[in-house]
Amino acid sequence: MFLEFKAQVESVLMDAIQNAGFEIEVSDLDLEPSSYADLASRAAFKLASLQKQNPKDLAAHLVSELKIPKGSYIGAVKAVGPYINFEVSRTYIEKTVAEVREKQEKFGSGAPKEKILLEHTSANPNGPLHVGHIRNSIIGDTLSRILRRAGYDVEVQYYVNDMGRQIAVVSWAFEHFKFNQSRKSDSAIAEIYIKANAELEAHPEHLAEIDALMEGVEQGDAATLENFNTAVALALEGIKETLLRMNVVHDKFVKESSFLMSGAVHAIVERIKATGRTEFDNGALVVELADYGFEKTLVIQRSNGTSLYTTRDLAYHEWKAGQANRVIDIFGADHKLISGQLRATLNSIGIQEPEVVIFEFVSLPEGSMSTRRGQFISADDLFDKVTTAAFEEVEKRRTDLSKATKLEIAEMVGMGAVRYDIVRVSPEKSTVFNWKEALDFEKQGAPYIQYSHARACSILEKAKEEKAWEGPESEIEASLLIEPSEIALIKKMAVFESVIEHCARELKPHTLAIYARELADAFNQFYRFVPVIAAEEAKVRAARLALVDCARIVIANTLETLGIGAPKSM
RNA sequence: GGGCGCGUGGCCUAGCCUGGAUAAGGCGGCAGCCUCCUAAGCUGUAAACCGGGGGUUCAAAUCCCUUCGCGCCCGCCA
Incomplete structure (x- = not known):
């Protein structure tokens, strides 16, 4: 209703300005609601500088030129100093009531629009969601609800890291520590994950075992994959329960590993290589993005030939771009740089970039939250x-x-x-x-x-x-x-x-x-x-x-x- | 050191992109309102030169420069 009112004000005001012999862009009408009016125009200010006239006189003059059609949503119009104040009419008030009664739960919804793929939360399955993660979930879920109400066809995805270093640590932890069956599964995972990190810090010689697990997964070793899957499934089960309690629902959980298995990761690496902007740096394959404003190169392949989170994410985004008209990601502030590099890399190979919504951190009075250190409020x-x-x-x-x-x-x-x-x-x-x-x-x-x-x-x-x-x-x-x-x-x-x-x-x-x-x-x-x-x-x-x-x-x-x-x- | 974000009454925030009419709301403080549809409500009041400095403009919380403070990032982690 308000948007129609605004459109009518624009039209009537533009006519008046034209009749007065002036010319102005619609955007220069500067229509804003204020405490003085349902919509106030500051057009007189703009015209004043163009015409070298007093804005007060201009406002009064324009009001005298205004012609408001019968049955309009515009009621009273007044020039107050340099402002032109518009009030809504009784028609507007009464139609609003009628419209709410008619549309009920659809009131406020927009016309059908294109498809949007929105990714949010995507927390690593190495423990329960903590209060930092849920800022992501709540912003993402609210946004998806807003977009749906606005008319978009929204699909919400959770990108599951099921093969990163953290998951390798969880998998390793399973073999070295007792998994507490009586706890909620995600909390039990966090418990052994925290222990494993402490152990690995005290005995760095075990780190080679983590690398070996990661290579195993990369090469598709069945037993290693099975162990990773078990750990991921347990953590995810608990995470889903938490999300459900928050009234947050994802349409799809997409696993990182699927892009490796399908060959998409390999294919996109080749595609990036073909741009000529890659080089080997100490054996690692890096992408040069200086022309996009990034001083640092982006590593897309380790010197041992395995892929990184970023590499798989590139493949994921290539896939997403093919599924929807718009792609939106909700990321924490720690992803600012990497998401910029991701966008630049996608752009360099002609793939539609995601729109990225960044949120800043929720910390504790004693410092930032960390699942690894066990410092978080679940x-x-x-x-x-x-x-x-x-x-x-x-x-x-x-x-x-x-x-x-x-x-x-x-x-x-x-x-x-x-x-x-x-x-x-x-x-x-x-x-x-x-x-x-x-x-x-x-x-x-x-x-x-x-x-x-x-x-x-x-x-x-x-x-x-x-x-x-x-x-x-x-x-x-x-x-x-x-x-x-x-x-x-x-x-x-x-x-x-x-x-x-x-x-x-x-x-x-x-x-x-x-x-x-x-x-x-x-x-x-x-x-x-x-x-x-x-x-x-x-x-x-x-x-x-x-x-x-x-x-x-x-x-x-x-x-x-x-x-x-x-x-x-x- | 470099990049990004933030800095608004005692405390938490909105407004900043798209500059304009008394800087808005909550918590806390003070003073009131239940023979009347739920007082998780309502009313009133005190309290801010919008971190500091400079600039642009008829006009700056808002734009530009600079400085200080806080957060995040600058890994062959994610």
Whole structure:
């Protein structure tokens, strides 16, 4: 709805500018929402410098030239100083309500678009996911949900490192340490992986055994492969469980080894060699990328002839490029350089490069996290503590509910809090994990938004019980929705689609988190100031109930896009 | 040493790309609001010269230069 409004403002304003005898680009209209107007134009500033005239006079002049067609989404227009302020019309308000009621869970969705292949998480299967990994999962999953809502056909993949050095260490660890069957499989893997690393550090003479294992896999040795697979499967089983609890789902788990087996790794190395930008450096095959701005060469083959992660990743990206129109990767800040080199190398052989979203690190007060050193807070641990804290909150507030219901709510609230807490911060900000904040269900969090959803549901439920509501299909007079907080709420709902569109274009999921909070703010203020069930007139009550239903829908759609549960009661 | 990112009230963040109207929100502080649809809510209030310095511009948190601080990277690891 908002996008149509904006288009109308653009068209009307461009006409006025033309009628006034000026010329300007649409982008110079500088249309932005502000606290003064639904859309404000700063075109007068631009024209002022071109025409050498006072921007105030220009703004007033342009407003006098404006012609607003009947039934337009544009209501009042005012020149305030150099600004031209546009308000939406009643038509806009009432159509928004009608559109939400009609489209329901589809409200805010865009038209079908091309296929996108999005890769996220892809953590090494050498232990459980920790709080650093889940920033990747949550950014990636939220982005995939945003893109789907925007209309893209999104396939989500997890790239499984099933043959790197770390996995060789895990495999080696299996033969030297006892695997604890009673623990969650990924944690048990981490346990022996940490021991193995300590052992290898103390006795570096064993490192040759790791190299031997890696060569075995590279050459397709059945027994070694089998051992690697067992280790990877165990770790992955636990990781998948953790992802599922976060409401994160991957369509495919793609193994690195498959590209070696298929010959794709060998083929792409040959293709890179054919560009003439490779050379041997102490026996290793390296790619020269100075013309792409990289001082260091990129090693794509060890001197013993085996491939590296990067080599297999090149083959993986070649394959991905053939599967979709766009390829998006979510990587941690430690991948900045390597992903740049990867892109450059792909570009040099004419393969479509991925769009890379980089997020900065989550560290602990005592330093950065490391699975190898055993210094990390596992995601499972965080989830358990958060849902326990949420359960205590529910217990305090709702003595009327069964334990099962309270547990269900606590799970939604706790996991929602985790997801929201991570997604609300823009990815380029590095953060320090803090237990106190993680366990604090503050207003700027998922519980606040979930609570506004529960309140909306509760009003509708009560109205149904009291037979005061004819249900979502009832005829209403939207013209009765005139309270300031009603209008503010409707305007907030109307921009949902444009927020989705913006997040999808910029690949910035945190903007949606901020919108969710603002939407909840708008609903809570409406809730506070406008009686619904207690409304005097039946027609007004019906219109307000319909509005509550709309708010319920848009809040639920927003939460769904954030991958956060929308409890009907809490 | 080089590259990239970040630096906004006591604390955590939004805004920066695409410069413009009082720098926005939360936590914490202070003062209020439950005979009324769930107080995980609402209202009010104090608190920031947007790390420092310089520049561009009619206009800079936003762009440019410089400097300081923090994070990440600069492996035949991933």
